[in-house]
Amino acid sequence: MKRRDFLKSTIVFVSGASIPLSALELIDPKEVLAANEQLRWGFLVDTHKCVGCGFCVKACKIENDIPLNAHVTRTWVDRYIMKKDGKVVADNPKGAQNGFTNKKIDQNHAGMLEVPDEEIAQAFFVPKLCNHCETPACVQVCPVGATYQTADGAVLVDRKWCIGCGYCIMGCPYGVRFFHPTEHVADKCTFCYHRISKGGNTACAQACPFGARKIGNLRDPNDPVAQALLNQRVGVLRDEYGTKPQVFYIGLNMEVH
Amino acid sequence: MKGHVWRPLFVVIAIVVCILLFRAVYVPDDFGAHDRGYTFGYHRLSNEQEWKDFPAKYKGTEYCNECHDEKVAEVSVAQHEMIPCENCHSAAFNHPDNPEKLAIDRSRDLCIRCHSTLFMPSSDRNDIPGIDPAEHNVGMECSDCHNPHNPSLEEM
Numbered sequence: 001m002k003r004r005d006f007l008k009s010t011i012v013f014v015s016g017a018s019i020p021l022s023a024l025e026l027i028d029p030k031e032v033l034a035a036n037e038q039l040r041w042g043f044l045v046d047t048h049k050c051v052g053c054g055f056c057v058k059a060c061k062i063e064n065d066i067p068l069n070a071h072v073t074r075t076w077v078d079r080y081i082m083k084k085d086g087k088v089v090a091d092n093p094k095g096a097q098n099g100f101t102n103k104k105i106d107q108n109h110a111g112m113l114e115v116p117d118e119e120i121a122q123a124f125f126v127p128k129l130c131n132h133c134e135t136p137a138c139v140q141v142c143p144v145g146a147t148y149q150t151a152d153g154a155v156l157v158d159r160k161w162c163i164g165c166g167y168c169i170m171g172c173p174y175g176v177r178f179f180h181p182t183e184h185v186a187d188k189c190t191f192c193y194h195r196i197s198k199g200g201n202t203a204c205a206q207a208c209p210f211g212a213r214k215i216g217n218l219r220d221p222n223d224p225v226a227q228a229l230l231n232q233r234v235g236v237l238r239d240e241y242g243t244k245p246q247v248f249y250i251g252l253n254m255e256v257h
Numbered sequence: 258m259k260g261h262v263w264r265p266l267f268v269v270i271a272i273v274v275c276i277l278l279f280r281a282v283y284v285p286d287d288f289g290a291h292d293r294g295y296t297f298g299y300h301r302l303s304n305e306q307e308w309k310d311f312p313a314k315y316k317g318t319e320y321c322n323e324c325h326d327e328k329v330a331e332v333s334v335a336q337h338e339m340i341p342c343e344n345c346h347s348a349a350f351n352h353p354d355n356p357e358k359l360a361i362d363r364s365r366d367l368c369i370r371c372h373s374t375l376f377m378p379s380s381d382r383n384d385i386p387g388i389d390p391a392e393h394n395v396g397m398e399c400s401d402c403h404n405p406h407n408p409s410l411e412e413m
Contacts, residue, residue, distance in 0.1 A: 048381055049381050050382075051381050051382040052370075052380075053371045054370055055344050055370065059315060059348070062348050064311075099370030117376040123375075123377040124377060124379045124380040139297045140297070145288065145301070147300075148297065148304075149292075149298055150305055151291070151292035151293070156308055158301055158304040158307075159304075160301070161300075161301060161304075194310065194312070194313060200313070200317075201317070203314075207315070210339065251379075
């Protein structure tokens with residue numbers, strides 16, 4: 001072999017080997033379109049606006065047939081009190097289904113704690129609900145395919161298929177899943193799928209007098225929720241779990257999780 | 258191979274065939290990996306429709322307005338205009354057919370959800386006029402003095 005030929009072949013080989021396999025892959029336009037669906041439900045919570053009335057929790061329970069006296073709920077409201085000495089106390093009596101009407105903070109077995117007004121640096125309410133994550137841990141752990149995600153992002157439970165093993169309840173980093181006391185299956189927030197898929201609002205967002213809760217289509221740039229995500233400083237809960245939560249919060253403190 | 262190998266093998270094959278037959282009958286055709294793939298979308302597709310058909314109980318203020326437009330108009334000029342009717346008048350369900358009459362919640366407990374004074378700096382709760390329920394006219398209903406549709410203190 002001549003030196004010229006050797007160099008030529010080397011250049012051809014090296015340049016050929018440097019093309020990654022993925023560059024030769026043919027892109028299916030359908031796949032690209034599927035990845036950019038026209039609809040992806042997302043939720044926005046404004047913690048400044050929430051006053052802790054708990055009408056959202058009550059409406060959710062009645063709308064979705066969750067017994068009012070059972071200690072389970074699809075959504076709830078946490079009260080956070082940040083004291084001037086740096087301590088943080090929080091409570092959510094009965095998931096706040098009757099609102100916050102008392103200054104005493106429920107500390108479970110430690111009893112009721114009263115924080116004097118002058119010791120409070122910050123105090124606010126944070127509504128919580130299923131985050132309908134982009135990579136939901138609860139769905140991954142289901143052994144029977146009873147819980148799943150729809151194309152528009154809602155994470156649902158098939159009540160006919162759920163065997164009640166409880167893996168998903170353990171798998172959710174946010175603790176939003178529970179065992180339904182009368183249906184005897186795993187249960188969770190559906191984003192009121194029956195309402196939003198008919199163009200309606202979620203029961204919690206409709207019941208909120210202050211507009212602290214909003215559901216919207218994240219793929220529609222003119223949607224108020226998508227607009228808020230573009231133009232305002234929003235946060236998510238427990239980002240470190242990598243589940244890509246789709247409930248966004250305005251006015252989130254790092255102490256809230 | 259000898260019979261002592263084949264015989265148990267037949268039993269195993271029969272069990273596997275039985276399981277596959279049962280699966281073919283029991284698992285519906287629409288069960289499988291859908292839009293979100295095997296990891297997140299492995300499910301029975303018709304369940305999505307079942308959730309969409311779940312009956313709604315709250316109908317919204319627009320629904321109330323179809324018949325009770327004069328009441329809705331009355332509230333919409335007062336401070337309580339942002340409160341949906343059903344928060345106090347209870348969910349409509351299939352009203353007026355069923356239930357014919359809605360149970361109105363006139364209790365103190367309902368009003369103090371917002372109007373019990375809490376010290377909540379960095380929350381809009383601080384801006385809502387409030388009372389201490391343990392001291393403010395204990396034993397009386399709020400609606401004995403205050404009109405929930407027009408709570409203005411000047412017009413009491």
